[in-house]
Amino acid sequence: MYPDSDASPVDPGLFADLPTLPGIYRFFGEQDELLYVGKSINLRQRVKSHFSARHRDKKEGRLCYLTRRIEHQVTAGELGALLLENREIKQRQPIFNRRQRRYRQLHTWRLEIDARGFLVPVLYRPLVDDDGWQQDSFGLFRSPRQAKTMLDSKVRDAALCPRICGMETGRHGACFAHQLGRCQGACCGKETRNSHNQRLRKTLEDQHIHAWPYSGMLVIREESPRQTDYHLIDQWCHLTTLQRQPESAVITPDADASFDLDSYRMLIRFLDQGVEHFVLPPET
Numbered sequence: 001m002y003p004d005s006d007a008s009p010v011d012p013g014l015f016a017d018l019p020t021l022p023g024i025y026r027f028f029g030e031q032d033e034l035l036y037v038g039k040s041i042n043l044r045q046r047v048k049s050h051f052s053a054r055h056r057d058k059k060e061g062r063l064c065y066l067t068r069r070i071e072h073q074v075t076a077g078e079l080g081a082l083l084l085e086n087r088e089i090k091q092r093q094p095i096f097n098r099r100q101r102r103y104r105q106l107h108t109w110r111l112e113i114d115a116r117g118f119l120v121p122v123l124y125r126p127l128v129d130d131d132g133w134q135q136d137s138f139g140l141f142r143s144p145r146q147a148k149t150m151l152d153s154k155v156r157d158a159a160l161c162p163r164i165c166g167m168e169t170g171r172h173g174a175c176f177a178h179q180l181g182r183c184q185g186a187c188c189g190k191e192t193r194n195s196h197n198q199r200l201r202k203t204l205e206d207q208h209i210h211a212w213p214y215s216g217m218l219v220i221r222e223e224s225p226r227q228t229d230y231h232l233i234d235q236w237c238h239l240t241t242l243q244r245q246p247e248s249a250v251i252t253p254d255a256d257a258s259f260d261l262d263s264y265r266m267l268i269r270f271l272d273q274g275v276e277h278f279v280l281p282p283e284t
Helices: 043-052 058-066 078-092 144-157 193-203 261-272
Strands: 023-028 034-040 069-074 107-113 119-124 137-141 217-223 228-234 237-242 277-280
Touching: 023 043, 023 078, 034 043, 034 058, 034 078, 043 058, 043 069, 078 217, 078 228, 078 237, 078 261, 107 144, 119 144, 119 193, 137 144, 144 193, 217 261, 237 261
Parallel strands: none
Antiparallel strands: 023 034, 023 069, 107 119, 107 137, 217 228, 217 277, 228 237
16 A cells, blocks of 8 residues: 555655646656656646645555656647657556557458449558558557447448448348348348448548648647747658758658557647648658
């Protein structure tokens, strides 16, 4: 059991160097082992909140009790903090960070045409380091089970045919879902092939993976009064972050730079919000 009462004083020296700026922070233990990596747009406030919560939350109490040293690294803004936190957690695997794990093998759905001309979802494991793998892919999942749960929900909600979508066995007559009134009858000729194909594409539309739309390397510029960061992205892979504007697309990526599901989602969100960016054409 770890002390978590007011009888356990907090060393004020832990917060002495923490700025009220965006960035990441690292908690270290007695043997200088990395306990936790976090991010915030206000480092001092966020770190102090861990210690304020230590009396109410067992995990926070244990983390704070074990912490002997705190490091921080300032970034220009929130995106830089998110990307750096995500990479550090997956590379260094701190003891208390269990939410973000590295998944090198992702799964997605692709639509293929069967012998009758119906589009059929096929589970596909992309080689995420190959250019263009996102084309005509739907959803990114950490396991086949997660992928099938999504598809099952989509098929059921849209009254698509589970047999045609590969979720029910059998070849002749109406599928079981049609007998229950949950399929519009593509399996038994009551819905046309074109209608079913169009409805399947439409119901999967919100899962469509963004194919890489740029002709070269994407550079996202993030600026604060203190510093400017340039995040270099290619094929949705965060290659590195520089503190000077790159003059060409010839750069050395950070170690272990590869496609990552969490950073992909971060990048899509910030680009949708209109973050400042430009494209470096490929070297010829």
